[in-house]
Amino acid sequence: MDLALLRTFVAVHRAGSFTRAAGLLGLSQPAVTGQIRTLERQLGRPLFLRTARGVVPTTVGDELAHKAAPHLDALVEIAEAGLDDRSALRTLHLAGPPEFTALRVLPALTTLVTQGLAVRCAFGSAEELFEGLGAGHHELAITTARPRGRLLAATPLCDEEHVLVAAPRWAARLGGPAVLQVKGVRALEALPVVEVHESLPLVTRYWSAVFDTRPVTAGTIIAPDLRAVLACVAQGAGLGVLPRYLCMDALDAGEVVALLNPPVPPLRTYFLVVRTGALALPHIARAHEWLLRAAVDW
Numbered sequence: 001m002d003l004a005l006l007r008t009f010v011a012v013h014r015a016g017s018f019t020r021a022a023g024l025l026g027l028s029q030p031a032v033t034g035q036i037r038t039l040e041r042q043l044g045r046p047l048f049l050r051t052a053r054g055v056v057p058t059t060v061g062d063e064l065a066h067k068a069a070p071h072l073d074a075l076v077e078i079a080e081a082g083l084d085d086r087s088a089l090r091t092l093h094l095a096g097p098p099e100f101t102a103l104r105v106l107p108a109l110t111t112l113v114t115q116g117l118a119v120r121c122a123f124g125s126a127e128e129l130f131e132g133l134g135a136g137h138h139e140l141a142i143t144t145a146r147p148r149g150r151l152l153a154a155t156p157l158c159d160e161e162h163v164l165v166a167a168p169r170w171a172a173r174l175g176g177p178a179v180l181q182v183k184g185v186r187a188l189e190a191l192p193v194v195e196v197h198e199s200l201p202l203v204t205r206y207w208s209a210v211f212d213t214r215p216v217t218a219g220t221i222i223a224p225d226l227r228a229v230l231a232c233v234a235q236g237a238g239l240g241v242l243p244r245y246l247c248m249d250a251l252d253a254g255e256v257v258a259l260l261n262p263p264v265p266p267l268r269t270y271f272l273v274v275r276t277g278a279l280a281l282p283h284i285a286r287a288h289e290w291l292l293r294a295a296v297d298w
């Protein structure tokens with residue numbers, strides 16, 4: 001069986017599209033289509049089902065990808081590294097949410113960088129990261145959603161606790177956590193809110209988990225970066241819901257105050273996501289393992 005055909009097949013399987021695979025391989029779409037048809041004729045079985053949004057692998061296609069992809073990735077690794085260890089330097093194309101990646105992930109990878117790993121980082125939403133992984137733009141992504149299908153594989157990394165915070169003057173006006181616990185959610189309805197999106201995703205999740213209701217307030221400041229939300233909350237712009245890791249120093253310094261201490265705080269899980277078979281590549285596998293070990297202390 002021609003290895004070039006297998007390489008094209010794996011690219012289509014990972015990209016979920018002849019067009020995206022052609023872009024990754026530097027080939028024309030007709031050339032990719034022709035190679036897949038040739039491979040299907042050789043095997044005597046269809047490998048993909050064509051859909052309006054791309055292609056979906058058949059059971060035979062999934063089985064072939066599971067068997068072939070790790071070996072092809074290993075051959076690529078050998079070809080790129082060669083026989084000289086000095087050429088083994090690899091670049092990890094990493095992606096994730098900006099705050100968690102900046103404050104947790106990149107610092108944790110510093111040791112690997114000092115050992116020769118290069119890192120190129122991108123930020124985006126879970127949907128954007130899944131698309132980038134499938135298209136081959138990223139090799140390892142950190143997301144707060146688990147991908148569907150067999151193209152991507154996810155490993156739980158860690159949980160983050162969400163905290164309802166405000167500046168000390170707002171906390172004093174509300175009477176503190178003990179009083180607020182008695183007054184309930186109505187005491188919060190008059191407070192302005194600082195959030196990352198007009199839909200108030202963090203506040204809505206917190207209200208649902210702690211109060212079993214939806215917030216009735218509107219955002220007064222919307223900034224798509226949790227670090228900006230923290231800065232505004234600390235200056236008294238309103239309440240906010242933030243990951244504990246991000247506001248821990250501000251809590252310790254008294255710049256913000258936790259308005260509530262629920263017995264079961266809301267949590268959100270982060271996942272390490274790669275293309276299926278990508279952990280056969282040493283530089284991806286090492287970063288993946290390194291982050292899992294670092295996350296034990298997060």
